Amino acid sequence: QVQLVQSGAEVKKPGASVKVSCKASGYTFTSYYMHWVRQAPGQGLEWMGIINPSGGSTSYAQKFQGRVTMTRDTSTSTVYMELSSLRSEDTAVYYCAAGLRGMAADAFDIWGQGTMVTVSS
Amino acid sequence: EIVMTQSPATLSVSPGERATLSCRASQSVSSNLAWYQQKPGQAPRLLIYGASTRATGIPARFSGSGSGTDFTLTISSLEPEDFAVYYCQQCDTSPWTFGQGTKVEIK
Numbered sequence: 001q002v003q004l005v006q007s008g009a010e011v012k013k014p015g016a017s018v019k020v021s022c023k024a025s026g027y028t029f030t031s032y033y034m035h036w037v038r039q040a041p042g043q044g045l046e047w048m049g050i051i052n053p054s055g056g057s058t059s060y061a062q063k064f065q066g067r068v069t070m071t072r073d074t075s076t077s078t079v080y081m082e083l084s085s086l087r088s089e090d091t092a093v094y095y096c097a098a099g100l101r102g103m104a105a106d107a108f109d110i111w112g113q114g115t116m117v118t119v120s121s
Numbered sequence: 122e123i124v125m126t127q128s129p130a131t132l133s134v135s136p137g138e139r140a141t142l143s144c145r146a147s148q149s150v151s152s153n154l155a156w157y158q159q160k161p162g163q164a165p166r167l168l169i170y171g172a173s174t175r176a177t178g179i180p181a182r183f184s185g186s187g188s189g190t191d192f193t194l195t196i197s198s199l200e201p202e203d204f205a206v207y208y209c210q211q212c213d214t215s216p217w218t219f220g221q222g223t224k225v226e227i228k
Contacts (some may be wrong), residue, residue: 025182045157045165045208045219061216089161093161095164106210107155107170109177 002026004096004112004116011118017084020115022096029077030054033104036081038092039114048094049080050104059104086119093117122148123147123211127220133228144209149189151184153213156185156194159222160205169194170212199225 007021022034039115049060051070058070064083064086072079080095097105124147139178144154152172157165167176169185172192181198196203204227208219 024163045210046219047219048219050215059215097164099170099212105215106218107167107176107210107212108157108165109167109170111164111166 002086002100002110003097004016004110006094006096006112007117009116011042011120012086013098014087014121015027015060016086016119017082019080019082020094020117022079022081022104022112022120024053024077024079024098027100029072031058031102032077032098034070034072035097035099035108036068037095037097039095040089040092043092046092048081050098052104052105053079082116086117091117091119122216123137123150123214123218124219125209125220126209126212127209127223129223131226132226134199134224136199136201138199138228140199140203140225141166142194142207142209142225144187144192144194145221146190146192146211150211150213152188153186154185155191155210155212156183157208157210158203158205165208165211168207196225203221223226 005023006046025119035050051058053072096112097108128143128147154172156169159165173185184195206222
């Protein structure tokens with residue numbers, strides 16, 4: 001079945017970087033855009049950016065420009081989200097998500113299970 | 122960026138009753154509006170896209186309406202499994218933004 005499986009929880013120190021993976025299965029990896037969304041403890045959902053798995057082009061929310069990098073590996077159907085210069089406010093669950101209509105501007109039909117990233121000294 | 126505002130923040134409803142949730146966009150998003158349900162410890166689940174189209178496997182008791190700036194999610198008769206937090210999201214203009222959520226709790 002169509003699914004996204006993310007890497008496990010991470011604990012990082014302030015100033016470090018974290019790289020979260022999201023492996024897609026059950027569909028043609030290059031057919032659907034992949035988004036990253038995060039959710040701080042007890043808070044709402046925040047969109048971080050989008051990657052086109054076909055060509056690798058990206059677009060990031062202004063808030064994360066300069067700190068986030070999204071990449072993909074078509075040989076393993078995996079997308080990656082790396083966030084640098086971590087601070088305590090980056091403590092959150094990070095989700096990958098994809099719409100299944102083949103458009104960038106699309107709702108998110110499928111979600112990964114989430115990866116908890118904790119930033120603490 | 123487009124700001125999404127949901128109301129109310131919390132809705133107390135009895136099982137079997139109707140729930141009506143509202144979402145307002147700071148500028149027109151046409152029909153590019155989605156609704157999600159999220160339960161504790163789980164990823165969000167897509168309910169509605171295109172303002173009114175139910176996603177695959179979503180029960181008919183969930184319906185969406187609206188266009189432009191004002192949208193509504195209606196749950197016609199609440200089941201025990203429907204008590205959760207609901208988010209709207211505009212999919213019209215980057216950055217794709219979410220509302221702050223409406224918690225539907227048992228009255």
